[in-house]
Amino acid sequence: MEKVIDEKQQGNSLVTTPKPENSRKLFIESYGCQMNFSDSEIVASILAKEGFNTTQNLEDADLVLVNTCSIREKAEQTVRKRLEKYNAVKRINPKMKVGVLGCMAERLKSKFLEEEKIVDLVVGPDAYKDLPNLISEVEEGRNAVNVILSKEETYGDISPVRLQSNGVTAFVSITRGCDNMCTFCVVPFTRGRERSRNPQSILEEVNDLAAKGFKEITLLGQNVDSYLWYGGGLKKDFEKATEMQKATAVNFANLLDMVAKAQPKMRIRFSTSNPQDMTLDVIEAMAKHQNICKYIHLPVQSGSDRILKKMNRLHTRQEYFELIDNIKKIIPDCAISQDMIAGFPTETEEDHQDTLSLMEYVKYDFGFMFAYSERPGTMAGRKFEDDVLEADKKRRLQEIIQLQQKHSLYRTEQQVGKTQEILIEKESKKSDQHWSGRNSQNTMVVFPKENYKIGDFVMVKITDCTSATLIGEAIGYSDNN
Structure with a gap:
């Protein structure tokens, strides 16, 4: 519940550009929050080096992976149904192997592997680099499991294979795990303690995305505003850091500043924030840089002090x-x-x-x-x-x-009558004559296509609205193109 779950994306299978030398086929499906979709990109990158291209055709797959979520009951029921479907296909194609990745792995490993025998391998969110070994185990006829949570793993050295995206927006993971023991949330137990990724590797990924033509990034983490890099290690161990480490540490406000300066024409968003860690310096960094979007997802969960405490x-x-x-x-x-x-x-x-x-x-x-x-x-x-x-x-x-x-x-x-910069992301769902994209405040804006194209920054005058969408007309390109 702490993280935003996009219902339209649930169960999407990942597609990447095939490598001609790869002969094996991977079908990977993701459920849950954006972190899971981002993790699937990391898995695809690791397995591309092992000879796997992605496929959207389940029947063709040599390896089927489902990236799971433990946040909501519905996601779990859906994954179970999908595993039954995979196993029906497996009866026709016995060489196919089936695996479960992600947050459900730890809790359901014995159930899935030993009791119900519906999967061949179970891999927790910190063990994706172990996939090549685990696949070898499975191919030799053994079940394979690695759900060990790491204190160090951030996948900072892996360049994710991008989901077949619009080529305009991308997600960049900056932290893994969470230290906030909210009583309703299972994340600290499924994704481990909080650690931050080296800012240099984040900058390299952002610069690489800019070079590939991406126009907007979202910095991702269970709790981005508690980002803290002091040379590696867990956030909770920062108090044991040396004076030099403390003096040169990079917090979330510093990271925002670095990323915004590195790519001044790229829009920057972040998700998810936690109220207790949202400090004034983060808000000031947002105000200072035009390219940091003016939008904060700030989960509160309840308005009652008694319930907040509980x-x-x-x-x-x-x-x-x-x-x-x-x-x-x-x-x-x-x-x-x-x-x-x-x-x-x-x-x-x-x-x-x-x-x-x-x-x-x-x-x-x-x-x-x-x-x-x-x-x-x-x-x-x-x-x-x-x-x-x-x-x-x-x-x-x-x-x-x-x-x-x-x-x-x-x-x-309140937006009607204003002129706003919109980044065109895709065709409008309701009309092939209209583009849709978001303003800085993350509201979807729809306007006639004219001669604009996906990836353009366009100034749009807002003329009408619903509770979820702004409607307008383009008046020209913005200075950001």
Whole structure:
């Protein structure tokens, strides 16, 4: 729930440019958050060196991998169904091998491998470099498993094979793991403790993407704003660093500054932020650089101090308000989005009203809203009874969604009449005569194609809106092309 899950992307299979010398075929499917999709690109890069090209045809595959997510129950049920489908194909094509990657690997390894015998290999999120060895094990007739979590692995030395993207936007991972023990979240147990990637390797990847014609990057991590590089090692061990390491450490604000200066014509976004780590220097770095997008995803989860404490969120309602006030003061046109959980254990009507009043204060541009569901392996799953009635959860969630839709419309209406820079990403879903792209605030904008093309930065005058989309007309190229 901490991370944004794009429903339209779920189950997408990865396609990369084939290498003529490769003879084996890899089918890889991803579920969950953007980190998982980014990890699939790393896996494809590792396996390309082992003779695998990607395929979208399951029946042709020598190796089938599903990159899993433990955040929500639905993702788990979907993966199980997909594994059944793979195994039906495997009966026709016995040489095919099936593997599970990612967050579900640790928890379900014995179930998938030994009890149900539905997979040949299980690989945790820190063990992808071990894939060549694990595949050799499987080919020799043994089950293979590596779910060991690492203190060092950041995959900083692997150049990801890009998902067959629009060639315009790309994701760059900067941290792995998480130290925030939110009671509803399983990430620290599935992805390990937090460590940051060498800033030099991040800059090299960003420069490489710019050279390949990409126009926008999103810096990715479970919690990007707690990024801290001091020569390697876990974030929690920073206090043991030498004075020299501390003096030369790079935090998230420094990293933003470095990336923005390295590629001044490239748009920079980041996700996901945690309120307790969103410091003033990050907001000031955003204000300083025109190419850092004016948008922050700032999950709050609840508006009630009592529930925030129960969730082990390390911020209070008041601290969150102060953060919002600072953002609005330093970046007046900054858009803010939320994650919200309805019906967390023991939540009362009063707690729920606190959430609604917090939303009224902030008036988020958009949000990702869920009813609480108990996740195995989380602190909440072990310690708290899921005691809010299903009917109450659904009603509260509906009230949160309705209020968000009202605020989303309020925010888009404020944009009408303005002229904004839009990066064209793709054709509009609803009309092949229109382009769609996002403004700096991450809102989708649709306008007639005319003679513009994907990857162009265009100035668009906003003439109309819905609660989710801005509608406008292009008035010319921006200075950024």
